Amino acid sequence: MVSRVIPVDPFDLVIFGGTGDLSRRKILPGLYRRFRDGQMPEGARIIGAARSDLDDEGFRDFVEEAVRSFVSKRKCDPETLAAFRKTLFFVQVDALGDDGWAELKDRSKPDRVQAFYFSVGPRLFGPIAERLHTKGIAGPQARIVVEKPFGHDIETARALNATLAEHFDESQIYRIDHYLGKETVQNLMALRFGNMLFEPLWNAQYVDHIQITVAETVGVEGRGDYYDKSGAMRDMVQNHLMQLLCLTAMEPPSKFDSDAVRDEKLKIIRALDPIAPEDLVRGQYAGDDETASYLADAETDSSDTESFVAMKLHIANWRWNGTPFYLRTGKRLKARMSEIVVRFKEPPHSIFEADTGQSANELSIRLQPNEGMDLKVTIKEPGPGGMRLIDVPLDMTFADALGEELADSPDAYERLIMDVIRGNQTLFMRGDEVEAAWAWTDPIIEDWERRRDKPTVYEPFSTGPEEALMLLHKDGRRWREIRE
Template sequence: MVSRVIPVQPFDLVLFGATGDLARRKILPGLYHRFTVGQMPPEARIIGSARSKMDAAGFREKVRAALEEFTPAADRNEEQVDGFLDRLDYVSVDASGKGGWKELAAALRPDVVRAFYLSVSPSLFSGIAARLHDSGLATADSRIVVEKPFGHDLNSAQELNAGLRANFEEHQIYRIDHYLGKETVQNLMALRFANSLFEPLWNATHIDHVQITVAETIGVDGRGAYYDGSGAMRDMIQNHLVQLLCLTAMESPSKFTPNAVRDEKVKVIQALDPVEPSDIVRGQYRADDGGDGYCDHVGNPDSRTESFVAMKVHVSNWRWAGTPFYLRTGKKLRARESEIAVVFRDPPHTIFPNVGRLRGNVLVIRLQPDEGITLRTTIKDPGPGGLRLTEVSLDMSFAEALGADSRPQDAYERLVMDVIRGDQTLFMRGDEVEAAWAWVDPVIQSWADSGDRPAKYDAGSSGPEDALMLMHRDGRRWREIGG
């Protein structure tokens, strides 16, 4: 079976916030990589937009500097860089005012796909959407891309969705979550639905529990003002981890189409039980040796915002009844690591003498830092002296099959090109966002009502002790972070 890169149509991509950090670090380098592999048609153009006054040449020099800083030297070719920069233009636009919109309209072509990427504050989303509509820039074939956070709670998410839908149809709105663009996340769907091996076992009868971990070594310094008003529940659980949960727990869609996939994801969120207070642990990292703690980083000595959350979640449907999902995320932990671990039930009986309890297989989908898939199995320990058993991991990352020179795509590369293709499969639908907030909001409100402080944990640890007990009381253990 031979795969091929699906070409895209000629397009004008307008990047609002083109001088911002996300554009420099991720979006523009990602577009450059797509250009170097020939996925960008000759007629494609990228139009940077921000309040800064500069001409196209000045913008190209800023992008050149960004590519030098955020693109590996081995991936930079002077001829290719120049060719990519030739596709760039720039129009200064006041996103919250009237300036520059006529000039932007004049820069756009009428006969190509138009995509508007809003790499700006969410407070500007609805206003920009309205100005695009009112100025006639938004055509029937236009797409608008918005970054998280998609609201602060259910009410604000509903208001945001209403503001976007007042000017664009739902099929034109792309709510981007870069976790869904990771190669291994998509491989999870391929693993389940393109193979006959796992899907018959993918249920409560055979799976003991599932662990989803997103651990970070960095703190919140530099993001303190934003993070202290958000916290780990809003910043990570409501979007990233809920999305990973949905892809792990969803039923097979009837077809691999955007709405069919997203219909099944919504069903998972709607099947989530309310979380019992005893099934959730919040934490906040304390200062390490010679460093600052969370409260120092946010400049609020009385902060009660969590930098860590661990929780046990139940999906109340036929497939998953009795199989818990454990979610865990936090800052300043031992290692940077994101994974989904599907822990199968222990074998019910052992025929081997002098062998204790056999442990169930574990399928691990690693998202970062090294994307891949492994399966823990039990085999005979090689050598004489009788039959001894040992555990080994079967590597299913396909690194050798793909070739050593196969550079993994950054999530933004894939997702931006999906926008141009008009493929919404890996993007969140409005009702999906609102369903996730409806599930999360009561938890956050209960914390506010109780006034309880998050448990302190040491920077560089695995989180609060209470998070370990969340598993231990069920006779289970977390997989070691960084192990």
């Protein structure tokens, strides 16, 4: 299979927070891999911008250490690293002051594509955007990339969007959600809209329910100060799970175009029904002799912040009327797993005996780990003895099907950064989409705060609170098991 790569013109990528943790772990190693695979044209430059006391050579040493730490040894050959170092530059910049901006302007080339990656805290988004504009650094082909969180609620999201809009057009703003860069998430669109097999069945007439799970084994250690002000609802549901829900439930766009796709996603968010309190479960992980509790990880004596959320919701449109969607996400759970499960209805009439083991078809789309898909179908059990039915999976694990091509494919950050350079906003959130998500999320948070609802404590490395299991059990359904 031959990979078709869209070439790009020379560009400048300026990383604000270029010596930070995200830059070191994800952005810079990803850019090295794109350079190694020939996707960075001659003349492209990567400029680190931070308060760190570094010069160009110091930043190059920092980047080389990051690459050697987070890229496989077989890809870290000396010749490629030496060539990559030549693309790297550094400017010491004070985001809230005036120091360094003149030098950054001197180094800028406004006649080419400029991507400014805001790998910094949200409080710096506005000041950096303002200085890029007022100091004449951003040219006509400038794009800015902002990391979540996109606000803390609807009001702060609107304020942030307004601030960015003062200096950049919406077509220049790329709100990055790394989940949308995952190979399997994009394959969800290919599965739905590139195959006649599934789309006619992708509706309330044939689908019993849909589950979306994002489970993590890690706790909040190291992020306690941020997380305790956020919680799972703001940190995961409002963005990551909302995006997975939209891609799963949206109508076919007229074409694979950024605004066409995002228009359909926005319709889903606006069609979400309010959630009743009995359809929402919040949890907070406990500790044991070997594992710290949430309170210990967050370094607080008491907290009502949730590290786990499960919910049942409905979409008020013709395609999904009456079909429940079950979402759950949490930390310190049994396994690391992200998965979308489409459970189809049982056949309207069975010609087989009731005890033959026949059950409904189920499509599972695994985002991590072991990316792939499997479809559970019913067949006759081999051998004599009558018509005995069993369920078997038709498994397409991408690593098995695609081999080295998958292993060498870009990760989420790499893919999304190159989309920024190409000017492709399809996998990035639009401002009205972010605000609509907060408009749905805020009343849920306000309701449990008004009721002084406390999260249920659950055991570490479990499946979460028992109440989350009952969310499906009371409907005669079961969660798919959390497993590696």
